[in-house]
Amino acid sequence: MSGIHAKRECGGNCxxxxxxxxxAVYEKVVAELKSREMPFITLRVGEHIPANVDVVITTESEAGKIAWEGNRLVIYDDPVATVNQAILAEQKTEPSGAMVVGVDPGRRPGVAVLSGDMVIAVHQVSPTEVEPLVRRIVHDYRPASVIIRIGNGARLVTxxxxxxxxxxxxxxxxxDETGTTPHIxxxxxxxxxxxxxAAINIARIKGVPVGHEREVEPSKGEIRVIQEASRSRSEGRATIPRYLARQVARGELTIDEAIAMHKGAIKNGNGQNGHNGHDP
Incomplete structure (x- = not known):
């Protein structure tokens, strides 16, 4: 992709x-850089900066003391966010680069973060954790723009x-996620x-923009699946009624919240044993 990868003045040894x-900053950043297996050097303020340095990490108070001809300067925030920004800066030509996040929906969605053609992070979280994760990704990398591409499978979760x-x-x-899941x-x-x-493949496919939130009306079969999941999750002690399963399907409650509400209703005499799954 044009405009994504930098032309290196430092050759291939940036x-x-x-x-x-x-x-304290030194210890945290060095540990994070080592965990990512990134090539780096450490210098004191005022020391000569080699020509093959492409990105400098420093603190806000020391930034004005650094004499350097380069323009990729990352101010320390926290170790993960700082190293993420440094890696992103080292990989692209300008700070206006776009980021794409691919999501393979399911019980545990796969999430892939791409900058240009490069995969820079992958995750697997619960459906309710996807949005907080994307917010954290945006905070860590601070891209100029971000697009989330999500597969059209798993209707309710999607x-x-x-x-x-x-x-x-x-x-x-x-x-359209047809063909995005590989043979394993x-x-x-x-x-x-x-x-x-699958999440990486989804991120690389241009999709149809979604302009507004969608109504979630679960089918009887989908409600039944959620009820069965609640029974399994509670080790057979409770099966949430349909009205709570419907709220879980709509994303209004997590399944754990629904189980807790159901158990509370039974304890207070306002509900019933959940084994048959009927609405009270």
């Missing part, structure tokens, strides 16, 4: 420099995630890999 006298993202003000595209060989023993790869 590195990040951490320049600070703050020992709608819940879309509504939460739109409500938070994000741009969302709905993607017998030697791969986790579905997480499949979900993550």
């Amino acid at each position: 590195i990040i420099a951490l320049i600070t006298s703050d020992f 709608t819940q995630i879309i509504n939460s993202l739109l409500h938070a003000g994000f741009k969302v595209e709905l993607v 060989g017998r030697d791969v023993h986790t579905s997480t890999v499949r979900d993550i790869i």
Whole structure:
């Protein structure tokens, strides 16, 4: 993609420099850079900055003391966010680069973060954690723009995630996810890999913009599945009634909240044993 990757003046040996006298910042950033296996050097304020340094990390109080011809300066925030920003700055030409987040919906959605063609982070979270995760990603990387592309499978989960993202003000595209889930060989023993790869593929497909929140009206079968899930989640002690299952389907409650409400109603004599799943 044009305009995404920088033309390197430092050739293929570009590195990040951490320049600070703050020992606490030094320890945290060095540990994070090492965990990402990023090439870096550490310098004191005033030391010569080598020509192959492409990004400098420093503190706000020390930034004005750094004499450097480069323009990719990252001010320390927290270790993860700071290193994320440094990596992103090292990978793109200008701070106006767009970011795409792909979401493979399901019981545990896969989430992939792309800058240009490069995958810079992957996650797997619950459906209710997708929107907070996207907010954290935006905080950590601070892209000029972000688009969330979500697959059109798992109707209820997809709608819940879309509504939460739109409500938070994000741009969302709905993607036809046909063919995005790869074949997983017998030697791969986790579905997480499949979900993550599907999320990466979804992120790379232009979808249809979603302009407004959607109504969620679960079918009887979908409500039944949620009721069965509540029984399994509570180890057979409670099956939430249909009206609570409907609220879970609409994203108004989590299944744990619905179970707690149902147990509370039974304890107070306002509900009934949930084993048959009928509305009280």
